[in-house]
Amino acid sequence: MATRGTGRGPAEQLKGHLDLLLLSVLTAGPAHGYEIIGALRDRSDGVFDLPEGTVYPALHRLEAAGLLSSAWSEDGGRRRRVYRLTSSGAGALRAERRAWRSFSTGIGAVIAGIA
């Protein structure tokens, strides 16, 4: 029998977990969008190389939900919106991490048996 993939690349798989990843990146401290995307790419060794423009809507959504706050900063003549984790965001991140660990442990146990 031929082996077929799911057809979903890393970027597509990443979408469902983007909030968790963005909140995680911001635990290191406040950062603007470009830095956040760079950190995401670097920390994943280039695996999470999603369309960069789709990160900003996610940041705006997280801010509207109260999980992030943001403010303008001027740097090298360019205005940048700097995001930081709120206390609600830190709480949501802890809950998301617990859920992810439980999920990945379950998945790992299943696929380990198949491999």
Place this chain on the structure above:
Amino acid sequence: MNDAPAPDLIDAYLDELQGRLRGTPGDIRRSVVECESHLRDRTAGFLADGIEAETAARQAIAAFGPPETVAAELNRAHRPRAVRMLIAGLAGQAAHLVAVGLLAIGASGIVAWLLTELLGSRTVFADAPGTSYGAAACAHYLAVHPNARTCAQAALAEGRDDSLFQRAAAGVLGVLLIAGLWWWRRRASRRPLGEPPALSLAAALVGVAMFGAVGVVLTGYGVDRAVVNTGSGQWLSAGAVAIIVALGYASVGWRRLLSI
């Protein structure tokens, strides 16, 4: 030879993106500034790697994603705030119409009072000839207006005073409501909330239709009352003010239409 500068690819991308964005003016401006900052940073990164300028801009744009995809996701993220803005705008316009209506009633009271001073109470407030009043009503009117010689005179004075008082009260309520709206809008303008021009235009059209219809009906009724020798000034004063307000809304609507 064409000396025109080459179009900036990032500017062209941002123009297309901005054209597709929906939401509050603040959300749109912020999104465009953030995207531009990102694209310029990314291009600078490619340039530092030794990539030629136009290729660097193309690669930065390719990495950012198609403008329709980015705009669709930004619009989805901003939709709740845009909906809140629309609801607040509708409520504000409705309250403004009510306030203008109350002020118009107050203004019609001033006009009715002036007509009373100039032409007398009968021309403005008199009931139809032959109107009869019950004994209890007469007793009440005469008790409130002891200087009246007949029940009809007392009823006329009572009708005039009640009408002028009610119109003045409506005018005061209108002033309070307008002041409240002014305070609310000043407060809202500190937040990134705007108001779609189409909403102001729609409110102006509603104002024209509403006050125009009321003005025509009241004026027509006033003329009809004048024909049967009944106090018509109370209706004509209200009808004239309503028509003036409708014309005011028409002027506002025209200006809004030109500004869209």
